[in-house]
């Protein structure tokens with residue numbers, strides 16, 4: 626497990642300037658990317674920059690994290706999932722009855738170029754203002770909320786002390802039974818999984834019914850010995866580890882890439898959970914692929930995995946309509962040779978059965 630230096634030093638030393646980064650990479654400087662950087666800032670920790678350099682300018686990591694002039698294309702939505710309509714307190718989004726998103730911070734360990742919040746993170750807005758008392762009083766008045774999902778930005782940007790303070794406050798509400806963190810830190814800046822954070826998780830596990838960490842990763846080449854060790858330390862706490870992946874053109878839009886990623890998750894004791902269809906976000910449309918393309922890939926993936934290892938393929942319907950399944954086998958996988966009739970499925974062939 627990485628313990629060499631305090632994680633905040635790695636955070637402070639991250640590349641924020643395009644010229645500095647390209648000086649380190651030793652690649653030809655793309656002048657045109659300066660305009661992109663002004664709209665969508667760069668943030669890349671040094672360890673990730675080293676991996677990026679090893680992979681080269683045409684690698685998957687360069688596509689995920691380096692500015693690209695296609696980000697300036699005007700197509701796409703500023704708020705593709707429309708969750709602002711469900712903001713109930715300055716840091717709280719309540720869209721589904723039993724769970725609420727707690728937007729703890731706007732800061733991340735890396736700036737992903739495909740991010741669905743890229744137009745919100747580039748500015749400061751009310752989604753990330755702090756008024757924790759309002760969040761607590763909303764939750765007191767809404768006991769139907771049983772799960773708090775720490776999101777952002779990335780919630781692990783907060784110090785262990787601050788996280789513990791929030792957890793204690795949520796722990797005083799009898800209606801809150803489950804906690805979940807959605808984070809990219811374990812993969813991007815594994816030093817963040819320090820002894821203090823593991824202790825915070827241990828205390829949370831003793832109090833809440835479930836504690837989950839949903840780890841965001843999109844490609845097997847994001848993993849190395851260091852982050853695998855940090856994820857191993859998380860797994861050793863006994864909390865639930867879940868995966869979260871965005872399907873991205875040019876990054877993981879092949880059955881081979883997705884299968885390799887799922888196998889890596891299983892190796893690291895991460896339960897495959899979400900495969901997100903990409904959001905139609907302004908500045909990220911070059912990562913977009915159609916639903917038909919995504920469904921065709923997912924159909925092939927389903928045929929190669931046991932049922933328990935298949936992530937849910939989901940899409941956030943633009944306009945704030947929420948997350949729904951992006952795949953319906955009755956209308957896609959078996960079209961033409963299967964019919965659902967009064968609850969009975971009549972099959973001429975079963976090309977994608979998943980035991």
Ligand code: SF4
Pocket residue numbers: 732733734735736737739740741742743777778779809841
């Ligand atoms: S870590 Fe998540 S919220 Fe942060 S930039 Fe990447 S995709 Fe966006």
